[in-house]
Amino acid sequence: MPDFSERPRRPDDHPGHRPLPAGCFRVQRPIRFSHSDPAGIVYFPVYFDMFNGVVEDWFTQGLDIDYASMILDRRLGLPIVHAECDFTIPSRMGDTLTLGVLIERLGRSSLKLRINGEVNGQVRLSGGLTVVTTSLDDFASIPIPDDIRHAMERYKAGCEV
Amino acid sequence: MPDFSERPRRPDDHPGHRPLPAGCFRVQRPIRFSHSDPAGIVYFPVYFDMFNGVVEDWFTQGLDIDYASMILDRRLGLPIVHAECDFTIPSRMGDTLTLGVLIERLGRSSLKLRINGEVNGQVRLSGGLTVVTTSLDDFASIPIPDDIRHAMERYKAGCEV
Amino acid sequence: MPDFSERPRRPDDHPGHRPLPAGCFRVQRPIRFSHSDPAGIVYFPVYFDMFNGVVEDWFTQGLDIDYASMILDRRLGLPIVHAECDFTIPSRMGDTLTLGVLIERLGRSSLKLRINGEVNGQVRLSGGLTVVTTSLDDFASIPIPDDIRHAMERYKAGCEV
Amino acid sequence: MPDFSERPRRPDDHPGHRPLPAGCFRVQRPIRFSHSDPAGIVYFPVYFDMFNGVVEDWFTQGLDIDYASMILDRRLGLPIVHAECDFTIPSRMGDTLTLGVLIERLGRSSLKLRINGEVNGQVRLSGGLTVVTTSLDDFASIPIPDDIRHAMERYKAGCEV
Numbered sequence: 001m002p003d004f005s006e007r008p009r010r011p012d013d014h015p016g017h018r019p020l021p022a023g024c025f026r027v028q029r030p031i032r033f034s035h036s037d038p039a040g041i042v043y044f045p046v047y048f049d050m051f052n053g054v055v056e057d058w059f060t061q062g063l064d065i066d067y068a069s070m071i072l073d074r075r076l077g078l079p080i081v082h083a084e085c086d087f088t089i090p091s092r093m094g095d096t097l098t099l100g101v102l103i104e105r106l107g108r109s110s111l112k113l114r115i116n117g118e119v120n121g122q123v124r125l126s127g128g129l130t131v132v133t134t135s136l137d138d139f140a141s142i143p144i145p146d147d148i149r150h151a152m153e154r155y156k157a158g159c160e161v
Numbered sequence: 162m163p164d165f166s167e168r169p170r171r172p173d174d175h176p177g178h179r180p181l182p183a184g185c186f187r188v189q190r191p192i193r194f195s196h197s198d199p200a201g202i203v204y205f206p207v208y209f210d211m212f213n214g215v216v217e218d219w220f221t222q223g224l225d226i227d228y229a230s231m232i233l234d235r236r237l238g239l240p241i242v243h244a245e246c247d248f249t250i251p252s253r254m255g256d257t258l259t260l261g262v263l264i265e266r267l268g269r270s271s272l273k274l275r276i277n278g279e280v281n282g283q284v285r286l287s288g289g290l291t292v293v294t295t296s297l298d299d300f301a302s303i304p305i306p307d308d309i310r311h312a313m314e315r316y317k318a319g320c321e322v
Numbered sequence: 323m324p325d326f327s328e329r330p331r332r333p334d335d336h337p338g339h340r341p342l343p344a345g346c347f348r349v350q351r352p353i354r355f356s357h358s359d360p361a362g363i364v365y366f367p368v369y370f371d372m373f374n375g376v377v378e379d380w381f382t383q384g385l386d387i388d389y390a391s392m393i394l395d396r397r398l399g400l401p402i403v404h405a406e407c408d409f410t411i412p413s414r415m416g417d418t419l420t421l422g423v424l425i426e427r428l429g430r431s432s433l434k435l436r437i438n439g440e441v442n443g444q445v446r447l448s449g450g451l452t453v454v455t456t457s458l459d460d461f462a463s464i465p466i467p468d469d470i471r472h473a474m475e476r477y478k479a480g481c482e483v
Numbered sequence: 484m485p486d487f488s489e490r491p492r493r494p495d496d497h498p499g500h501r502p503l504p505a506g507c508f509r510v511q512r513p514i515r516f517s518h519s520d521p522a523g524i525v526y527f528p529v530y531f532d533m534f535n536g537v538v539e540d541w542f543t544q545g546l547d548i549d550y551a552s553m554i555l556d557r558r559l560g561l562p563i564v565h566a567e568c569d570f571t572i573p574s575r576m577g578d579t580l581t582l583g584v585l586i587e588r589l590g591r592s593s594l595k596l597r598i599n600g601e602v603n604g605q606v607r608l609s610g611g612l613t614v615v616t617t618s619l620d621d622f623a624s625i626p627i628p629d630d631i632r633h634a635m636e637r638y639k640a641g642c643e644v
Contacts, residue, residue, distance in 0.1 A: 033554065034367075034535050036360045038232065038415065039297055040555075043356060044241045045209035052206065052517050068577030071199065071516065072523075080205045084245035090300075093360065094551030136200055139251075194393065195374050195528075197521045199576065201394075204517060213356050229416030232355065233362075254521065255390030360554065361619055366563045367535065370528035393521065402527045406567035412622075458522055461573075 017086065017126045020100035020116050024159040025062035027054055031095040041090035048083055050099060051115050051127055058101045063151040075136040076145070081110070085127035095119045103156045106149070109133050109141045178247065178287045181261035181277050185320040186223035188215055192256040202251035209244055211260060212276050212288055219262045224312040236297040237306070242271070246288035256280050264317045267310070270294050270302045339408065339448045342422035342438050346481040347384035349376055353417040363412035370405055372421060373437050373449055380423045385473040397458040398467070403432070407449035417441050425478045428471070431455050431463045500569065500609045503583035503599050507642040508545035510537055514578040524573035531566055533582060534598050534610055541584045546634040558619040559628070564593070568610035578602050586639045589632070592616050592624045 020026070029050055037043040055078070059067040070076050091097055098118045105112035110132045117125040132141045133148075144152070181187070190211055198204040216239070220228040231237050252258055259279045266273035271293045278286040293302045294309075305313070342348070351372055359365040377400070381389040392398050413419055420440045427434035432454045439447040455466045466474070503509070512533055520526040538561070542550040553559050574580055581601045588595035593615045600608040615624045616631075627635070 030539075032536055032539055033359060033550070034365060034532055037355060038358045038360065038362045039238050039240070040360045041240065043213075044244055045206045045213065045356075048206035048209055048244075049517055052204075053515050056513075056515055066577075067516070068575075072576065077200050079200070079202065079251065080248055082245070082247050083205055083209075084243070086243050087241055090240065092551075093555065094549075191378075193375050193378055194389070194520060195371055195526060198516060199519045199521065199523045201521045206517075210356055214354050217352075217354055227416075228355070229414075233415065253390075254394065255388075361560050361562070363562065365535075366566055367528045367531035370531050370566075374526075374528065399522050401522070401524065401573065402570055404567070404569050405527055405531075406565070408565050409563055412562065 017088065017116075017123055019118060019121065019123060020102055021159055024100040024102055025058050025155070026098050026100040027057050029053075029097045029099060031091050031093050031097060033093055036093050040092055042092070044085070044087055047085055047087070047117070047125060047127065050097075050117075051083070051085075051129055052080075054099045054101060054115055055113065055129065055131075062101065063148070063155060065148055065151055070148075071136070074145075076142075077134040077136040077139075078111075078131040079134055079139075080129055081132050082130040083128070085125055087125045089122065089124045091117075091119060091124050097124065102159060103152060104128065106144075106152055106156065109143050111144065111152070178249065178277075178284055180279060180282065180284060181263055182321055185261040185263055186219050186316070187259050187261040188218050190214075190258045190260060192252050192254050192258060194254055197254050201253055203253070205246070205248055208246055208248070208278070208286060208288065211258075211278075212244070212246075212290055213241075215260045215262060215276055216274065216290065216292075223262065224309070224316055226309055226312055231309075232297070235306075237303075238295040238297040238300075239272075239292040240295055240300075241290055242293050243291040244289070246286055248286045250283065250285045252278075252280060252285050258285065263320060264313060265289065267305075267313055267317065270304050272305070272313070339410065339438075339445050341440060341443065341445060342424055343481055346422040346424055347380050347477070348420050348422040349379050351375075351419045351421060353413050353415050353419060355415055358415050362414055364414070366407070366409060369407055369409070369439065369447060369449065372419075372439075373405075373407075373451055374402075376421045376423060376437055377435065377451065377453075384423065385470070385477060387470055387473055392470075393458070396467075398464075399456040399458040399461075400433075400453040401456055402451055403454050404452035405450070407447055409447045411444065411446045413439075413441060413446050419446065424481060425474060426450065428466075428474055428478065431465050433466065433474070500571065500599075500606055502601060502604065502606060503585055504643055507583040507585055508541050508638070509581050509583040510540050512536075512580045512582060514574050514576050514580060516576055519576050523575055525575070527568070527570055530568055530570070530600070530608060530610065533580075533600075534566070534568075534612055535563075537582045537584060537598055538596065538612065538614075545584065546631070546638055548631055548634055553631075554619070557628075559625075560617040560619040560622075561594075561614040562617055563612055564615050565613040566611070568608055570608045572605065572607045574600075574602060574607050580607065585642060586635060587611065589627075589635055589639065592626050594627065594635070 035042045035046045056067045102114040113129045115127045196203045196207045217228045263275040274290045276288045294305045357364045357368045378389045424436040435451045437449045454463045518525045518529045539550045585597040596612045598610045616627045
């Protein structure tokens with residue numbers, strides 16, 4: 001499996017590129033025919049779409065805050081203000097990607113998440129998403145509501161042990 | 162139109178967030194129903210998909226190097242090893258986004274592009290893509306071929322005037 | 323270029339598979355890297371996504387009814403209740419697809435469109451979409467508003483000449 | 484939940500619109516933010532993309548024929564020559580869609596599948612896909628290989644009991 005990095009990276013060069021701690025929330029995603037480009041590897045925007053789904057599952061299953069009702073009933077949105085990803089090793093149809101979530105920064109009304117993707121314990125990609133908690137009524141940023149902040153603080157503590 | 166930045170940014174904080182020079186290659190993209198999420202704004206992975214299309218058009222129309230034949234006939238691939246984007250101001254159905262390309266770094270076998278998106282001259286987003294020129298036969302990185310390098314050097318000189 | 327039909331089709335077997343009349347609204351779409359699957363041909367759901375964009379452009383440019391303001395301001399939706407497509411000949415990156423729109427049936431509150439895709443005059447695919455005019459406030463079907471109906475009747479008459 | 488049909492359908496009008504037999508292969512798919520359009524309902528091409536994933540899972544898990552290795556190692560492709568879907572009742576973020584597979588016709592080198600989508604036992608959509616077994620080396624149709632045909636015959640018999 002090729003490594004697209006121009007030069008070898010030591011794992012400690014870039015902390016996000018190390019395997020996620022054991023306590024972190026993880027989901028598995030099969031790499032599908034539809035994810036693959038004519039070169040047979042995952043088309044990179046697919047990973048960002050997967051990240052959004054991982055965040056949904058993390059809220060609902062990892063934080064116990066129902067994502068759909070947060071959006072639809074509480075009218076709380078999480079627009080992405082910054083997204084980034086290093087794609088270190090490509091993945092192909094038939095691989096199963098394990099995606100895990102780490103809180104890098106918990107601000108007053110924003111949140112920086114790291115999402116790593118691994119296949120059989122090998123880090124394939126490492127992404128970051130910065131989201132701002134926002135009212136869907138007027139699109140103004142609002143402080144992270146207390147129940148969500150507490151759930152995130154508990155998650156952060158449990159994940160990093 | 163809301164600004165999702167947490168605090169005002171001065172244009173000189175971040176050079177990528179300034180309007181692109183007049184000589185740069187630009188394409189226009191209508192923001193469609195299909196690009197929009199339930200909050201009515203563009204779903205962020207769509208922008209990364211647009212960036213890939215912009216790079217295709219830039220090769221074919223801006224550099225005069227046919228992208229499809231580069232991939233299919235020359236078997237030269239351009240896998241993305243890093244992608245990032247700041248989404249400063251959201252866009253909505255009915256907007257027309259102008260996307261322009263700037264070469265930030267031209268390496269031996271890699272290339273860093275900046276792609277800015279503007280609506281009516283207002284910078285809405287600023288993305289970066291790092292690609293590695295790669296043989297599609299063995300997925301090894303190869304030096305940027307001379308004809309492509311020369312076209313890029315000409316573009317870079319003309320764009321920044 | 324392969325023909326996936328199991329047996330030869332005569333053009334008069336299926337009227338939708340004939341080239342569209344000269345008067346019909348047409349748009350061109352480049353077939354991109356991102357549209358292609360690992361076999362190098364367009365992934366079929368991409369065509370349905372293109373159809374939605376073609377309908378948008380047909381409203382705005384072909385009927386002179388701004389699609390975005392129809393959805394956002396008039397709160398008139400066009401949910402698809404039936405979609406179908408015959409994919410006769412696959413298309414590949416580098417092809418330019420011409421997509422044209424024909425009104426097959428104009429009902430009281432529904433509309434059946436045919437959308438054909440051609441490359442260099444060769445019919446590659448022929449799709450059908452049935453849409454229902456719907457209030458986006460309560461999702462009830464409503465009669466096609468008069469201005470839209472008249473624009474469609476004019477289009478139908480002009481297209482089929 | 485609105486019903487977009489123009490008039491009530493009796494379940495026996497259209498056999499594909501009845502719930503699938505108990506023995507059929509089923510997968511569950513959460514309806515996500517990313518699947519939803521600005522009207523809050525699933526954007527219809529998403530269902531066709533889901534269908535492709537369901538067929539993958541049906542091969543690998545329901546027929547015990549590894550889909551990825553069928554494509555990549557055996558070089559056997561399954562291009563779609565016809566796709567269709569009735570979208571009877573829209574679905575929204577937070578719904579869990581159960582998608583099941585029925586073989587409608589097993590030909591010499593083609594296959595017609597029905598894929599129904601249900602939420603809590605209510606049929607929301609009913610799609611059909613016609614695929615042709617094809618060599619990925621020359622894109623010629625080939626007879627369905629015996630092991631795959633036998634697995635499909637067993638499935639068909641078990642599903643319809």
